[in-house]
Each structure stands twice: as C-alpha cells, then as structure tokens.
Amino acid sequence: MRFLKALSFCIIVGYTHVNATVKLNTLFTDNMVLQRNTELRIWGWASKGEKVILKFNGQQQETIAKDGKWMLRLNPMKENLEPQDLIVMGTNTITIKNVLIGDVWICAGQSNMEWGLSKSTNGLKAIEESNNPLLRIFNVPHNPQMQPVEQVNAKWVISQPSTTKNISAVGYWFLSNLQKDLKIPIGFINVSYGGTPIESWLSKEALKSMPFQDKYMxxxxxxxxxxxxxxxxxxxxxxxxxxxxxxxxxxxxxxxxxxxxxxxxxxTTTIYNGEIFPLLPLAVKGIAWYQGENNAYTNRAHTYEALLTKMITLWRADFQQPQLPFIIIQLPGHKKEQEQPTEHSGIAMLREAQLKVSQKVPYTCLVTTSDCGDLDVHYTLKEPVGYRVYQAALNLAYAKKTVFTGPLYQSYKVLRNSILIDFTHKGGGLTINAKADEKLYGFAIAGEDKKFYWANAVIKNNKVEVSSPQVAKPVAVRYGWADFSKKWNLFNKEGYPASTFRTDYWELK
Known part of the structure; x- marks a missing residue:
C-alpha cells in the first residue's frame, strides 16, 4: 500500500510538472532534420495561457498556449548542412541541438519494408559503410493503439553502424543513395510493422466512408x-x-x-492511431509505401485499389500536403512457381491494384520488383528495390528524368489472330531478360470462352504481339498472372521487370 501511495504521488507530481512547463512533441529531438522549402509546423504542450517563444535559424515566432496546446510556424528555409539549435521558451527553456535542414522521407509498410539491413544481401557491408552525419534516422516503434495517441517513444539518431544494423533495408538503400546524390541532409522516418493489413493504416473516419468496411469498424x-x-x-x-x-x-x-x-x-486503425497520427502534421518531402502481403488474398485483394487510394488521400490531407509524392513498391510475389497459364492468385490481384492506383492517382508512381522475390515472402535481395525507389524519387519528387520501373501496361489492340500490347516506361526499349535464344515467358491468351492458354509472345516495334494456335479469335491477354515465377522475363533495357497485368475485366474467381 505504501508503494502504491508513493507511485500515485510520483504520477501526480510528474503530471503537474509536465503541465506546468513547455513541452515539445517527441518528434523534435537532437539530431533531427527539418523539411526545407516549405512552412514548418512545430508543436507541443504548455500551461493554458502560457507564452511560448520559438527561435531557429534567425527566425523568432511566439504564441499563447490554448487549452494546454500550442503550435508555431516557421517560414520556408533552404537546406542547411551546418548544425543549429532549435530553442523553445516558456516558463522553462528547451534546446534541441544539432538540427539540420534538408528533405524528410517516410518509409512505411509491413514486413518487407521493416526487414533489417543486417539480414539482407550485402547488408553487412552497407552497415560498415553507413557512417553519414547528413543522414538522420527516426525509427517509430511498434505501437498499435485502439485510439489515436499524440506521441511516440523515439528519438532522431545519426546514421552509423550502431544505428543502421536493424533499420529498414529498403529505406536505407533508398535514402543513403538519395543523400549521396543530392548532397543535402536527409531525414529517414521509418514506420513499418510486419503482418499489418492496409486497414490498420487508415483512420476510423476514412474506413467508415467505405461501405464494404462496415464489418471491420x-x-x-x-x-x-x-x-x-x-x-x-x-x-x-x-x-x-x-x-x-x-x-x-x-x-x-x-x-x-x-x-x-x-x-x-x-x-483496423491501430497502426494509424499509434504510429501515423503522432507524426501529424509534420512537413515531409514524400512517402515510400511497401505493403500488401496481408491483403493479398483472393477474398480481400479486390478492395485494395479503393483502400490504397483512400489511404493516400487521407495521408495527404493529414500532412496538409495535397500533392505529397507517394511511391508504391509493388509486391514481388512468393510461394510456388507458376504452373498454369493463369492461376487463382490474390498476389496477382494485389499487384494489379497497385498498378491501377499508380496510373490513376496523381503524384504517385510504381516500382516493379518481380525479379527480386523468392519462394519465401521475406526475400533478402532488398538493395535493388531501395535503388529503384531512389530513382523513382528523383523522377517523382525532384523532376529528374530517370528510368525507375519496368514496362507498365498501357493499351491493347486485337489484330486478326493476335493481340498487340503497348506499354509505358519502356526506357531504352523492351527486351527479353534471358539468353538470346530464349522466348518471352509468362503471357497467356484467351478467346471469348475465357479459357487461357500459354501464349507465344514476341517483341515487335517496341510492343509485344501475343498469339496462340489454340486461340483463333483472341480477346484477352494476361501476363504474370500467378503468385510468383522466376521465369517472367519481359524487361526494359535498363533492367527493370514488367508489371503483372491483364487486358480483360472478367470477374476473378
């Protein structure tokens, strides 16, 4: 009983102390990176009516805390490689040291985004070479919550072997490449959690607006x-x-x-509540999203296009950036090798949904990865994925002309007894990623009976012509319509694989 009384006293004293002094959100710590070239929002808590002053990089802003909360805005600033102090003053003073100005990226998703550098191919070498004072990392801990929370228990750290060992491999290779290219400070916010469906990354209000989500709410x-x-x-x-x-x-x-x-x-909503909501409304440069495995089931994948579109819309509103760049990393697939021309595949359906979102939602793009996957869902070849995300970021967020993805289905034309497929993102041209005497693999063709057969596919004038002697009057083509295959070999000359696609709109059973 004495212990409980003492504990209660400490809680009361601690609570009073917190509410009697100015306090910053835990996002703002030593070693952080602030986003350049945009208005910055800095926020926290203080006693009601307390005057709060913010000083940084020659700017001074002040406000009066209302209802115990305050937010101050800093005018846009260019990148700055020289460490500075960010000072917040109320009845007490908080000094955040070693603050840089550059670009801040969020890397979010489930286990393949979370997969650590130390477990990845070439990861140990990358860890040894990870000393970089201009790359700063904020690793959001697992924190599923039933209701939104305002803070996370984390701090910014400088990239070095002791801090990169278990960080997201995809995120690290993406942002270390970006930092070396742009030569500015880069902030890396890692928000990844294995085994999470996309529904856990959306708010309750967003899901309520989707009629098919009623049973989850x-x-x-x-x-x-x-x-x-x-x-x-x-x-x-x-x-x-x-x-x-x-x-x-x-x-x-x-x-x-x-x-x-x-x-x-x-x-549903737990990761949004505990890991995304506490970041709002931080100014960031963009988001890399790698998730879908837990939605890649035939009874769920058909809703993914709508859910991902809703999530992008929600996050852009939450971060107060309507054109926030969003890089979608397509699932590579796993499980068993393809055996039939087309298969009952939730993973193929999920990849199609990712492709459609990237083609319909502005300021998004798709990174294809089918050549990186393996039979195990947790493949170790993460370096090429991170590099492609880096190339995608240059294209999407920095207006640099780069090839970052493989051929993406654009249109088809039915010829006499074949179908001609055209693509975007052909780069230097379509090619077969195989020995010169090998043929394109992974194409299937069907007539009006909707029965698919393995197809002959050839590259003609930078398009693919698809046919089969078993289908005299073709009406539909599919490519890579299965969980996984190492044999899919339509690439562009830059070495990036084509996305799964289909030309039909037939009901998938």
Whole structure:
C-alpha cells in the first residue's frame, strides 16, 4: 500500500510538472532534420495561457498556449548542412541541438519494408559503410493503439553502424543513395510493422466512408474476438513460452513462433492511431509505401485499389500536403512457381491494384520488383528495390528524368489472330531478360470462352504481339498472372521487370 501511495504521488507530481512547463512533441529531438522549402509546423504542450517563444535559424515566432496546446510556424528555409539549435521558451527553456535542414522521407509498410539491413544481401557491408552525419534516422516503434495517441517513444539518431544494423533495408538503400546524390541532409522516418493489413493504416473516419468496411469498424467487437482467440490457444502460448525459456537457458536460438499465435493486436486503425497520427502534421518531402502481403488474398485483394487510394488521400490531407509524392513498391510475389497459364492468385490481384492506383492517382508512381522475390515472402535481395525507389524519387519528387520501373501496361489492340500490347516506361526499349535464344515467358491468351492458354509472345516495334494456335479469335491477354515465377522475363533495357497485368475485366474467381 505504501508503494502504491508513493507511485500515485510520483504520477501526480510528474503530471503537474509536465503541465506546468513547455513541452515539445517527441518528434523534435537532437539530431533531427527539418523539411526545407516549405512552412514548418512545430508543436507541443504548455500551461493554458502560457507564452511560448520559438527561435531557429534567425527566425523568432511566439504564441499563447490554448487549452494546454500550442503550435508555431516557421517560414520556408533552404537546406542547411551546418548544425543549429532549435530553442523553445516558456516558463522553462528547451534546446534541441544539432538540427539540420534538408528533405524528410517516410518509409512505411509491413514486413518487407521493416526487414533489417543486417539480414539482407550485402547488408553487412552497407552497415560498415553507413557512417553519414547528413543522414538522420527516426525509427517509430511498434505501437498499435485502439485510439489515436499524440506521441511516440523515439528519438532522431545519426546514421552509423550502431544505428543502421536493424533499420529498414529498403529505406536505407533508398535514402543513403538519395543523400549521396543530392548532397543535402536527409531525414529517414521509418514506420513499418510486419503482418499489418492496409486497414490498420487508415483512420476510423476514412474506413467508415467505405461501405464494404462496415464489418471491420466495430473496434470493441474486433478486440473481443482477438482476446477470445488468445484465450482458446492459451495452452499453446504457455507451451511456447516454456520452449523459449528452455532455449534461452541452453543458449540456443529462440524457436520460431507458431503461426497460430498472433503477435500484438494489429486490427483496423491501430497502426494509424499509434504510429501515423503522432507524426501529424509534420512537413515531409514524400512517402515510400511497401505493403500488401496481408491483403493479398483472393477474398480481400479486390478492395485494395479503393483502400490504397483512400489511404493516400487521407495521408495527404493529414500532412496538409495535397500533392505529397507517394511511391508504391509493388509486391514481388512468393510461394510456388507458376504452373498454369493463369492461376487463382490474390498476389496477382494485389499487384494489379497497385498498378491501377499508380496510373490513376496523381503524384504517385510504381516500382516493379518481380525479379527480386523468392519462394519465401521475406526475400533478402532488398538493395535493388531501395535503388529503384531512389530513382523513382528523383523522377517523382525532384523532376529528374530517370528510368525507375519496368514496362507498365498501357493499351491493347486485337489484330486478326493476335493481340498487340503497348506499354509505358519502356526506357531504352523492351527486351527479353534471358539468353538470346530464349522466348518471352509468362503471357497467356484467351478467346471469348475465357479459357487461357500459354501464349507465344514476341517483341515487335517496341510492343509485344501475343498469339496462340489454340486461340483463333483472341480477346484477352494476361501476363504474370500467378503468385510468383522466376521465369517472367519481359524487361526494359535498363533492367527493370514488367508489371503483372491483364487486358480483360472478367470477374476473378
């Protein structure tokens, strides 16, 4: 009882102290990067009616805290490689040291964005060479929440081997390349969490506006179902905990968690509430998005185009940047090699949705990755993906003419007994990524009976002509319509693979 009273006293004193002094959002720490060439928003808390003064880079702004909150704005500033102090004064003074001005990028998504540098091909070499005082990292910790929260427990760090070991490999290779190219400070905000569906990255209000999401919107019901599942598998959880303890005592690796045991609750809106909402409304340069595995099921993938479009719209509004660049990293696929001309594939459906969003939503682009995947969903070849995102950023956000993706389906024309396919992003020209005597693989063709056959495909005048002796009157073509294949070989001459596509609008079963 004495301990509880003491604890209560500490909480009360701590709470009073926090509310009696000016406080910054935890986004603003030593070593941070602020976004150049745009109005900056700096915010925090203070006593009601307290005067708050902000000083930075020759500017001074002040306001009166209302209802315990305050926000101040700084005028746009050019990049600055010289460290500066950001000072906030109220009844107390806060000094944020070693602040740079440059470009800030958010890298978000699930496990393949989260995948660490140390586990990636060529990652150890990259870690050894990661000392870079102009690359700063803010790693948002896992924090799924049922309701929006205002802060995260994190701080900015300088890129060096001790801070890059477990950072997102895709994000690191993207932004380290960008920093070396632009030669300005780069801020890298990593917000990634494995096993998360896109629904967990949207707000409750955004999902409510989508009629097919009704069944997901009762958070209490969802949490109750999650807790009920945990209760049912309690014996399995206890057994696994014993195995972990035994392994630890024997100095052995931790045994893999059985798939039946879920990790933290990551249901609808929880990642948005706990990891995106606390960042708002920070000024940033753009977003790289790598997610979809948990939506790549045939009973869910058909909603992904609408959900991703909604998420982009939501985040742009939340960050108060209607033209915020959004780079979509397409799923490479995994599981088994393609066996049939077309297959029942949620992954193919998901890739198609990503392609369509990139073609319909302004200020977005698609990075193709089918040549990087493997049978395992967590492939290790992340360096080329990061490089392509870097090239995409140069094109989308910096108006530099770069080739960053493979051929993307544009249109088709039915000829006498074949179909001619045209593409965008052909770069230096379409090519077969194989030996000279090999043929294009991955194309399928169908007539009005909707039955697909393996097709003969040839490159003619920088287009692809598709035919089959089994289809006299073709009406539709598909390419890469399966979970995965190492044999898909339509590329541009810059070495980037074509996206999965189909010319038909037939119902997918």
């Amino acid at each position: 009762d958070a209490d019901v969802m949490k109750a179902e999650y807790d009920e599942k945990l209760e049912k598998i309690k014996p399995l959880i206890q057994k696994y905990e014993l195995l972990k303890d035994s392994a630890r005592l024997a100095n052995l690796p931790t045994p893999p968690r059985p798939a039946e045991i879920p990790t933290e609750y990551k249901g």
